[in-house]
Amino acid sequence: MRRSPQFERDQAGAGHGRLYVVAAPSGAGKTSLVKALMEREPRLRFSVSYTTRKPRANEIDGRDYHFISRAQFEEMVERGEFLEHARVFDNLYGTGVGAVREALAAGALLLLEIDWQGARQVRARLPEARSIFILPPACSALEERLRARSTDSEAVIKRRLQDARRDIAHWTEFDFVVINDHFEQAVLDLQAIVQERGEALAASRLEAASLAAELMRRRRRR
Numbered sequence: 001m002r003r004s005p006q007f008e009r010d011q012a013g014a015g016h017g018r019l020y021v022v023a024a025p026s027g028a029g030k031t032s033l034v035k036a037l038m039e040r041e042p043r044l045r046f047s048v049s050y051t052t053r054k055p056r057a058n059e060i061d062g063r064d065y066h067f068i069s070r071a072q073f074e075e076m077v078e079r080g081e082f083l084e085h086a087r088v089f090d091n092l093y094g095t096g097v098g099a100v101r102e103a104l105a106a107g108a109l110l111l112l113e114i115d116w117q118g119a120r121q122v123r124a125r126l127p128e129a130r131s132i133f134i135l136p137p138a139c140s141a142l143e144e145r146l147r148a149r150s151t152d153s154e155a156v157i158k159r160r161l162q163d164a165r166r167d168i169a170h171w172t173e174f175d176f177v178v179i180n181d182h183f184e185q186a187v188l189d190l191q192a193i194v195q196e197r198g199e200a201l202a203a204s205r206l207e208a209a210s211l212a213a214e215l216m217r218r219r220r221r222r
Contacts, residue, residue: 017104
């Protein structure tokens with residue numbers, strides 16, 4: 001996907017704006033962590049993504065997502081209106097380039113909550129963005145969190161678990177890794193990254209590598 005000339009010009013004068021990309025396997029607790037981070041860091045702006053999936057009972061159009069049809073989504077792709085877009089669980093998701101352009105041009109801190117596919121696209125186009133991957137403390141935690149939602153069928157849960165284990169294989173593509181073992185500590189870790197104090201949370205650290213290796217071994221045994 002190509003960037004528009006206007007987007008290129010705005011990036012050149014984006015000032016001190018910063019883009020943070022947060023991704024995680026399904027069930028790792030990303031949404032809850034991001035919500036808590038946003039409450040503690042009022043400087044952050046949340047970019048509302050577009051999606052073709054149906055809204056859940058507690059979701060509001062324009063607040064949680066922009067819910068649009070597949071035809072509308074494909075038209076936006078053709079017009080180059082997405083910074084990134086991907087297919088996830090048979091639905092399409094994308095980040096509007098306009099929101100990113102406006103936030104960075106104003107020197108704001110912008111947060112994108114997307115999957116690893118979208119994060120890869122963002123990094124390719126905006127290498128200065130900070131990318132964060134959230135890991136669960138164990139495979140069992142993924143299943144517990146997915147079942148606690150009570151919004152998906154058994155078949156969907158099993159599929160999400162399979163996809164989550166594949167997603168974990170991409171953790172090395174990120175700048176930082178946060179382990180969601182203890183919720184409060186995970187939020188503090190996210191704050192440290194946003195406050196430019198996240199050196200100890202680098203994805204290259206031994207703790208992250210050891211946990212990811214264990215999660216991947218469990219995936220191969222299944």
